[in-house]
Amino acid sequence: MTAPVAPLIPADVRSRLRALRLLPQRASGSRGIGMHASRSRGAGLEFAQYRAYEPGDELRQIDWKLYARSDRFFVRESERESPLTVWLILDATASMQQADQARREWSRLHAAKALAGCVIELALQQGDAFGLISINGDGLQLVPAGNGLRQRDRLHLQLHNLRAQGQWLAQERLAPVWERIGAHDLVVMIGDGFDEAAIALAERLARAGRDVVHLQLLTVEERDFPFRDGHRFRDPETGQELLSDGARIRADYLARFAQARRTLDARLQSAGIRHDTAFLDEPIDAPLQRLFGRRGGGV
Secondary structure, three states, X not given: OOOOOOOOOOHHHHXXXXXXXXXXXXXXXXOOOOOOOOOOEEOOOEEEEEEEOOOOOOHHHEOHHHHHHHOOOEEEEEEOOOOOEEEEEEEOOHHHHOEEOOEEEEEHHHHHHHHXXXXXXXXXXXXXXXXXXXXEOOEEEEEEEEOHHHHHXXXXXXXXXXXXXXXXXXXXXXXXXXHHOOOOOEEEEEEOOXXXXXXXXXXXXXXXXXXXXXXXXXXXXXXXXXXXOEEEEEOOOOOOEEEEEHHHHHHHHHHHHHHHHHHHHHHHHHOOOEEEEEEOOOOOOHHHHHHHOOOOOOO
16 A cells, blocks of 8 residues: 655645546547547536535536425536546656746646646546656656546655656657557646657657647746846756846847747647646646636536
């Protein structure tokens, strides 16, 4: 039996996740018709059971006729059709240890683990299979896809022990990705989007028929560039350094950074990859709300 680890996601975030559903693009019509056939409970086609209302449930799921008879709120649960396997590919290279000076204890990797925990929770509540692949300088660590609470605990333990180090792996070392991830599986990649090899992998997976979602995590300082005086900037993966005056280079940096983000967005969109960028001062579920919430077409 594995030892318990600290929860990855706060209770309020867990409550908000109840309103989300991980839908593959093919389920929404982008790649054909039809929902994806697990015997999971959720908002679906055939009525399965009632359960007591919980904070975060959608009001449209409440059975108001039953409320009129019982004076209690009950939610209708249905059985969805179609099995889905969700794969998390987590960037754990050295650049993921980056954190803002104002919040040093909350690195990109901490946020990535919490975001991965949210995806795991969504797959669990849908009854779908889920697995984890993490990549860093130590190599590729893989937890095969499975279902249920024990599978969630296995992935949580793997995430808890994960450390950011090294660089992204060479292509020839990524064979397990192709051996495990099946056609039409849903792949959720989480990283900073700075590794060309990681973006190339996302594109290859999409071309091979995998349904890819890319979640980019950036620091507040990368977004706002608040540096005003002399500052030493260091690439944690290559060790390259730049000593410069923050105020002098700020405008040029912001322009270049914005252009890099636009280029990445266009590149992923052209590959059919759903993409969202989140910053470390946002709620951890923000990118999932944007992609899989009501406006994102996920409910």
